[in-house]
Amino acid sequence: xxxxxxxxxLKISLLDDRNFYLKHLSQALAISSSEVTESVNRSVMAGLxxxxxxxxxxxxxxEFLVYGLPYVFPQKPGALVAGMPxxxxxSPLNREFKSDELYVWPDPEGSVRGQIIEPxxxxxxxxxxxxxxxxxxxxxxxxxxxxxxxxxxxxxxxLKRRLLH
Numbered sequence: 789x790x791x792x793x794x795x796x797x798l799k800i801s802l803l804d805d806r807n808f809y810l811k812h813l814s815q816a817l818a819i820s821s822s823e824v825t826e827s828v829n830r831s832v833m834a835g836l837x838x839x840x841x842x843x844x845x846x847x848x849x850x851e852f853l854v855y856g857l858p859y860v861f862p863q864k865p866g867a868l869v870a871g872m873p874x875x876x877x878x879s880p881l882n883r884e885f886k887s888d889e890l891y892v893w894p895d896p897e898g899s900v901r902g903q904i905i906e907p908x909x910x911x912x913x914x915x916x917x918x919x920x921x922x923x924x925x926x927x928x929x930x931x932x933x934x935x936x937x938x939x940x941x942x943x944x945x946x947l948k949r950r951l952l953h
Contacts, residue, residue, distance in 0.1 A: 789834055791861050791908035792819065794853075796827045797836060798925045799915070800844050801951055808842065816919070818911035850951045853929055854944050863933045865903035871895040872913055874905050876939045878927035880946060885939060891930065905930055925950065 799813055810828065814821045831837040836849050871892030872878075876885040877900070890902030893913050907913060908926070916923035928950075931943035 789830060789860060790827070792823065793827045793831055793834075793836075794857070794861065794929060795819075795908040795912050795915075795926070796824060797831060797844065797849055798929065799919075799922055800837070800842075801846070801849070801925065802919070802921050810841075817909070817915045819909065846951050850947060853932055853947055853951075857929060857932050861908070861933060863905055863930070865889075865891055865905060865934060867904055868901055869894045869898075869904045870901055871898035871904065872916065873900050873902065874907075874927045875930040875934050877902060879924055881927065881931055881939060881942060884942060891934060905934060 795817060796813060796819070799817060800808070810824050811821055813819070814824045817824075828837060828841050832839060832841060834852075836845050836852060837843065838845060869892060872895045873882065873890060874893050875891040876882060876887060877890040877892065890900055891905045892898060892900055892902035893907045894904050895913050912922075912926055916926060925947070928943045928947050931939050932947070935943060
């Protein structure tokens, strides 16, 4: 698994499981078609997508996000930069958690200053500006990577609701 795979799987979770083309993922995420194809193949091997390369194994993916993500792709907040809020600093968690300690993805157009959280892929910032649901899923996954116990618990509950509907 690579960090890019998480981004692609989250985008697939928002699509009709069988009614999409890999080229549409490539365009929506600004990632090359070959990278998307390789990512999907890795996810099939990992048991996160079925052999048809379109059906997300939602329960397995949810479990990976909750129990594996913090260990496989750990993240420590970095320097202060301008950027796009993530984790508890973004919706939906920012409604529940008020903090002076903001986390952001680096973005020169960003209006918020906070500690940097490296995105899974540089293309996710632009994709998130055009897809609110993807943005929220990515922020929730970042909360699983860097959040405190309460933030992780709330992110887990929200991911469960959104992924396992």
